[in-house]
Amino acid sequence: xxxxxxxxxxxxxxxxxxxxxxxxxxxxxxxxxxxxxxxxxxxxxxxxxxxxxxxxxxxxxxxxxxxxxxxxxxxxxxxxxxxxxxxxxxxxxxxxxxxxxxxxxxxxxxxxxxxxxxxxxxxxxxxxxxxxxxxxxxxxxxxxxxxxxxxxxxxxxxxxxxxxxxxxxxxxxxxxxxxxxxxxxxxxxxxxxxxxxxxxxxxxxxxxxxxxxxxxxxxxxxxxxxxxxxxxxxxxxxxxxxxxxxxxxxxxxxxxxxxxxxxxxxxxxxxxxxxxxxxxxxxxxxxxxxxxxxxxxxxxxxxxxxxxxxxxxxxxxxxxxxxxxxxxxxxxxxxxxxxxxxxxxxxxxxxxxxxxxxxxxxxxxxxxxxxxxxxxxxxxxxxxxxxxxxxxxxxxxxxxxxxxxxxxxxxxxxxxxxxxxxxxxxxxxxxxxxxxxxxxxxxxxxxxxxxxxxxxxxxxxxxxxxxxxxxxxxxxxxxxxxxxxxxxxxxxxxxxxxxxxxxxxxxxxxxxxxxxxxxxxxxxxxxxxxx
Amino acid sequence: xxxxxxxxxxxxxxxxxxxxxxxxxxxxxxxxxxxxxxxxxxxxxxxxxxxxxxxxxxxxxxxxxxxxxxxxxxxxxxxxxxxxxxxxxxxxxxxxxxxxxxxxxxxxxxxxxxxxxxxxxxxxxxxxxxxxxxxxxxxxxxxxxxxxxxxxxxxxxxxxxxxxxxxxxxxxxxxxxxxxxxxxxxxxxxxxxxxxxxxxxxxxxxxxxxxxxxxxxxxxxxxxxxxxxxxxxxxxxxxxxxxxxxxxxxxxxxxxxxxxxxxxxxxxxxxxxxxxxxxxxxxxxxxxxxxxxxxxxxxxxxxxxxxxxxxxxxxxxxxxxxxxxx
Numbered sequence: 001x002x003x004x005x006x007x008x009x010x011x012x013x014x015x016x017x018x019x020x021x022x023x024x025x026x027x028x029x030x031x032x033x034x035x036x037x038x039x040x041x042x043x044x045x046x047x048x049x050x051x052x053x054x055x056x057x058x059x060x061x062x063x064x065x066x067x068x069x070x071x072x073x074x075x076x077x078x079x080x081x082x083x084x085x086x087x088x089x090x091x092x093x094x095x096x097x098x099x100x101x102x103x104x105x106x107x108x109x110x111x112x113x114x115x116x117x118x119x120x121x122x123x124x125x126x127x128x129x130x131x132x133x134x135x136x137x138x139x140x141x142x143x144x145x146x147x148x149x150x151x152x153x154x155x156x157x158x159x160x161x162x163x164x165x166x167x168x169x170x171x172x173x174x175x176x177x178x179x180x181x182x183x184x185x186x187x188x189x190x191x192x193x194x195x196x197x198x199x200x201x202x203x204x205x206x207x208x209x210x211x212x213x214x215x216x217x218x219x220x221x222x223x224x225x226x227x228x229x230x231x232x233x234x235x236x237x238x239x240x241x242x243x244x245x246x247x248x249x250x251x252x253x254x255x256x257x258x259x260x261x262x263x264x265x266x267x268x269x270x271x272x273x274x275x276x277x278x279x280x281x282x283x284x285x286x287x288x289x290x291x292x293x294x295x296x297x298x299x300x301x302x303x304x305x306x307x308x309x310x311x312x313x314x315x316x317x318x319x320x321x322x323x324x325x326x327x328x329x330x331x332x333x334x335x336x337x338x339x340x341x342x343x344x345x346x347x348x349x350x351x352x353x354x355x356x357x358x359x360x361x362x363x364x365x366x367x368x369x370x371x372x373x374x375x376x377x378x379x380x381x382x383x384x385x386x387x388x389x390x391x392x393x394x395x396x397x398x399x400x401x402x403x404x405x406x407x408x409x410x411x412x413x414x415x416x417x418x419x420x421x422x423x424x425x426x427x428x429x430x431x432x433x434x435x436x437x438x439x440x441x442x443x444x445x446x447x448x449x450x451x452x453x454x455x456x457x458x459x460x461x462x463x464x465x466x467x468x469x470x471x472x473x474x475x476x477x478x479x480x481x482x483x484x485x486x487x488x489x490x491x492x493x494x495x496x497x498x499x500x501x502x503x504x505x506x507x508x509x510x511x512x513x514x515x516x517x518x519x520x521x522x523x524x525x526x527x528x529x530x531x
Numbered sequence: 532x533x534x535x536x537x538x539x540x541x542x543x544x545x546x547x548x549x550x551x552x553x554x555x556x557x558x559x560x561x562x563x564x565x566x567x568x569x570x571x572x573x574x575x576x577x578x579x580x581x582x583x584x585x586x587x588x589x590x591x592x593x594x595x596x597x598x599x600x601x602x603x604x605x606x607x608x609x610x611x612x613x614x615x616x617x618x619x620x621x622x623x624x625x626x627x628x629x630x631x632x633x634x635x636x637x638x639x640x641x642x643x644x645x646x647x648x649x650x651x652x653x654x655x656x657x658x659x660x661x662x663x664x665x666x667x668x669x670x671x672x673x674x675x676x677x678x679x680x681x682x683x684x685x686x687x688x689x690x691x692x693x694x695x696x697x698x699x700x701x702x703x704x705x706x707x708x709x710x711x712x713x714x715x716x717x718x719x720x721x722x723x724x725x726x727x728x729x730x731x732x733x734x735x736x737x738x739x740x741x742x743x744x745x746x747x748x749x750x751x752x753x754x755x756x757x758x759x760x761x762x763x764x765x766x767x768x769x770x771x772x773x774x775x776x777x778x779x780x781x782x783x784x785x786x787x788x789x790x791x792x793x794x795x796x797x798x799x800x801x802x803x804x805x806x807x808x809x810x811x812x813x814x815x816x817x818x819x820x821x822x823x824x825x826x827x828x829x830x831x832x833x834x835x836x837x838x839x840x841x842x843x844x845x846x847x848x849x850x851x852x853x854x855x856x857x
Contacts, residue, residue: 051736077738091729094722102726105719107738113719156737 003062004029004191005050005160010059012045012215017430019045021215022059027160032182032192034206034223036199036232038485042215043195044086047162050193051083052076063160077107080190082158086165088145090152092138096129097121099137099148100155108157120155127151127181141305143174150181159190167198179204197330199227233521292355294319294448294479295340295371300349300359302335302503309335310503313349317448317479322470324482324490326514327500333483334376336500337450340481341373342366353448368396372446376453376483378437382426386417389425389436393443410439413469431462438469448479455486467493491515562706577698581766583807584701585759588708589780590787590799592755595712597785598794599721600748601728606662607784609669610639610753612776614760616679619770622689629700632761639757640750647746654731663781670776684771687764697766704762705800708755713796715751724748786824790831792838801839 005027012020020042027033035043048054050061052073061069068076082103091099100120101113110116124130127147132140137148146166153161167178175198182205185192196202202209202223209226211218219229226232295317302310310332317323325333338344340351342363351359358366367373372393381389390407397403411418414435420428425436434454441449451470455463467489474480484490491497491511499507499514507514514520565580572580589607597603617635622628646665653661674682692700715721723744726734731741764770783806791802806824813820835842 053732053736073732073735074738074740077736083736085733089730089733091726091733093729094725098722098725101719102722102734102739103737105722106740109738152737 002029003027004031004064005193006060006062007050008060008062010046010049010061011057012042012049012054013057015429019215020049020056023212023215023217025210025217027191027193029190030186031207032186032194032205034202034209035193035195035212036197036202036209036226037212037218041212043212044164045215046212047083047164047193047195050076050160050162051081053083074106077103077156078109080156080159081162082107082153082156082160083162084146084149084153084164084166086195088142088149090137090140090145090148093136095134096137096140096148096151097124097133099152100124103152103155104157108155123151123154126184127154143306154185154189157188161185161189161192163192163194163196165195165197167196167201175200197328203227293317294321294354295481296352297336297340298350298352300336300339300351301347302332302339302344303347304335304344308503310339313500313503313505315481315498315505317481319447320474320477320479321495322474322480322482322493324484324494324497325500326484326487326490326497327506328485330502331500332503333500334452335503337373337376337452337481337483340366341371341450343373367444370444370447372441372444372449374437374441374449374451374454376456378433380425380428380433380436382424384425385422386425386428386436387421389440390417390443393440394445396444406443406445410442413442413472414439431458431465434458434462434466435469438466442473442478446478448481449473450481450483452483453485454482455484455489463489487515487520562702562709565702574694577694579807579811581694581698581701583803584698584705585762586783586787586803586807587705587800588701588759589756589784590791590803591705591708591712592752592759593784594788594794594799595715595724596748596752598788598798599716599728600724600745602745602748603659604662604749604752605659605781605785606666607756608776608778608780609662609666610643610756611760611763611780612666612669612673612772613639613642614757614762615764615770615775616673616685616760617757618761618764619685619687620679622687622765623685625689628689628692628761628765632700632704632758632765635761635764636754636756636758639760640754643750643753644746647749650749651742651745666776666781667778670772673772673776680771682772684769684775686769687767691768692765697762700765701762704758709796709800711751711755716796720744720747786828788838789828790838792840793836795837795840795844797843798838798840801843805839 003026005025007023007025010020010023010025011018023042023046025033025046035046037043045054049056052068052071052075056069059069060067063076063079063081066079068079068081071079091102094102097117097120100123101116104110104116104120105113110119121130121133124133127150129144129147129151132144137145140148150163150166153163163182167175179201182192182194182201192205194202194205206223208220209223210220211226211229211232219226219231221229293316295315297313297315300310300313301308313332313336315323315325315336325336327333335344339346339359342358342361342365346359349359350357353366353369353371356369358369358371363373381392384392387407390410391403394403394406397406416432417436417439420432425433428436438451438454441451454466454470458466463486470480470482470493482490482493491514494511497508497511497514498505499520507517507519589611593604593607614632614635617638618628618631621631621634626634650658650661650665673679679685723734723739723741726737726739727741727744735741760775763775787802787806788799789802790805791800792798809824809827810820813823831838837844
């Protein structure tokens with residue numbers, strides 16, 4: 001088969017982070033290629049590069065024999081590259097139909113507005129949006145906006161369609177319809193590239209699957225082959241005894257040699273291997289009645305419009321304890337964290353902190369009670385220096401002396417933050433920014449810290465360093481709820497763990513029990529990986 | 532995915548632009564009536580009307596750019612000033628007023644085209660600040676550059692037209708600006724402008740060369756503003772940089788469109804009538820006038836984002852409930 005798209009050596013950096021690293025990829029004419037990989041693997045960056053929204057730092061993109069690397073987004077759209085956005089970006093103040101018309105008239109060069117409107121209505125009919133054709137797109141709920149993304153890409157009459165996570169957030173019963181729709185595209189779209197975390201969609205739609213990890217292609221093959229591959233399981237679950245990552249970064253000095261035969265043959269290197277279990281006794285914890293957890297989340301439900309992000313979730317964190325919250329993308333981990341710190345309203349259930357109900361309180365009040373939240377994505381104040389970022393985190397300190405004391409304690413944990421105190425927060429590398437984000441959360445002298453995906457997009461050595469720091473903080477008596485995609489890392493640190501699946505707690509218990517539970521792999525890569 | 536709403540679903544929803552064009556036609560008919568009524572109106576009415584019509588034309592130009600395209604410009608004074616100076620020079624050299632105004636518009640448009648590659652590198656608020664800086668820089672240049680009269684400006688030596696003549700000219704300019712914008716909004720440019728306003732990057736990925744769209748809107752608005760600048764010069768016996776390039780023009784135009792209705796074809800007309808009438812009514816209390824106008828802008832932006840025109844349209848829809856959307 002001839003290639004519609006050929007990508008060679010494609011590279012893109014964001015500051016110090018290499019999102020796509022010398023990637024080679026080929027999509028044959030008439031083929032549907034699935035692309036999977038963990039968070040931060042570079043999937044969405046790849047879509048941006050192919051559509052011309054991002055400019056590559058290196059490499060070539062060839063579409064139907066023509067080098068399009070130097071072409072900008074409008075020219076690529078006219079050549080037939082259509083895309084969807086993972087987070088929908090509708091033209092909010094235009095009607096749903098008008099959202100389609102733009103691409104038809106300017107991209108696909110449909111002659112005449114009447115013809116364009118007829119075609120547009122036909123596309124809306126297929127994608128189930130015909131009833132809202134005249135409504136402003138901004139009034140649509142999230143899932144309908146995802147359909148609009150697809151409809152708008154189809155309006156371009158693309159040769160190559162790039163679908164970025166259009167299944168995320170759908171409930172199970174909606175998946176067959178989505179699969180049916182993607183399959184029906186084959187008749188009119190030459191080739192499709194599907195990025196999807198929902199494995200059922202990949203299985204049902206893709207001819208071949210490429211697995212990305214750290215911006216590079218890890219494995220490629222038929223869906224069945226790829227999902228059986230132990231390396232793929234390792235990437236999803238983070239058991240990186242195999243694969244290029246362990247060779248590159250796993251050999252950090254503090255961990256024992258990671259010579260393991262299989263992914264789950266024995267416990268992985270713990271980030272604090274030198275610490276015997278005895279040293280982890282916590283007088284604070286012993287002094288309290290065991291019945292009273294520091295944080296108690298009970299039967300909590302959260303909805304985003306029609307999407308049920310959390311349902312009946314119950315989580316406990318005791319004083320001085322490390323609890324990890326695991327789960328695939330979209331399982332509800334970040335939502336759970338946001339529900340605790342008051343950033344999203346609860347649809348049901350309650351949250352208690354030190355016995356007191358905190359659901360319904362404003363985020364600043366909850367923070368004032370002693371819960372710090374280290375947000376996913378770091379959120380460094382780029383216009384402030386490192387030191388100012390930290391001082392902002394410690395603004396609840398009663399006096400300057402206390403602030404200095406906290407600052408010294410954070411500097412002890414991350415000496416780099418002292419060295420770079422006067423630098424702008426924006427000039428730090430990804431790992432340093434994450435250290436700053438952690439340090440800033442600790443500046444509030446919290447009793448409980450929520451860490452959301454601190455390892456996202458970071459090299460393994462850096463993540464090792466961060467996890468060591470978490471263990472150290474915990475020894476000072478701070479309880480933590482750690483959200484992590486990498487199962488092994490999360491379990492290695494934890495006293496107890498919860499695994500979320502589609503907004504519910506699927507598994508919970510001590511790490512050893514979770515690690516050996518056969519349901520774990522199924523939860524992460526879908527049942528296909530187990531067969 | 533569910534196939535909700537079959538039945539009449541293949542029927543495209545009613546075109547809103549049709550209603551928009553209908554109202555534009557009604558407005559033009561109104562303008563014709565005003566023109567026919569000129570002989571029986573007094574000198575004062577004509578002067579106030581002249582001002583209303585000037586602002587109506589300016590408002591249409593700004594609205595095309597800011598209301599539909601989301602390119603909020605605070606550089607209106609630059610184009611008005613260029614128009615005024617060009618017309619002053621041309622009429623002093625013997626060219627009649629109307630052709631002078633048209634050449635002035637072309638000159639302003641040329642200037643807009645020249646600065647657009649630099650300005651369009653800026654987005655959103657930065658674009659707004661960029662246009663403001665440009666207009667202020669041009670004003671300072673005109674004050675200090677002696678080739679065009681420096682801070683004294685230029686005296687107009689040709690015979691001034693009559694008030695009635697100026698009024699009719701202004702009526703023509705306002706009607707032409709309204710008609711031009713209404714016509715353009717019937718073309719695919721309307722889609723392109725609003726898409727750029729809502730999300731320029733996405734519009735580019737759907738095949739729109741957004742630079743061209745912005746350039747077209749920017750030069751067209753500059754042309755109309757240049758013409759109005761020329762018209763204003765025709766009324767005066769002397770033009771100087773503080774007046775012609777003054778920030779007051781810029782602020783007034785934005786006020787007119789915000790009060791009248793952002794992104795509506797009738798908005799600039801209603802807004803111009805309202806603000807000029809208010810200014811006349813509070814003529815004796817200039818500071819009170821400013822405070823009241825400011826308060827009205829705040830109330831309108833907060834409670835009626837589509838302005839007076841939006842309120843009228845909603846009221847009209849309520850009067851005809853059987854035709855209102857479900």
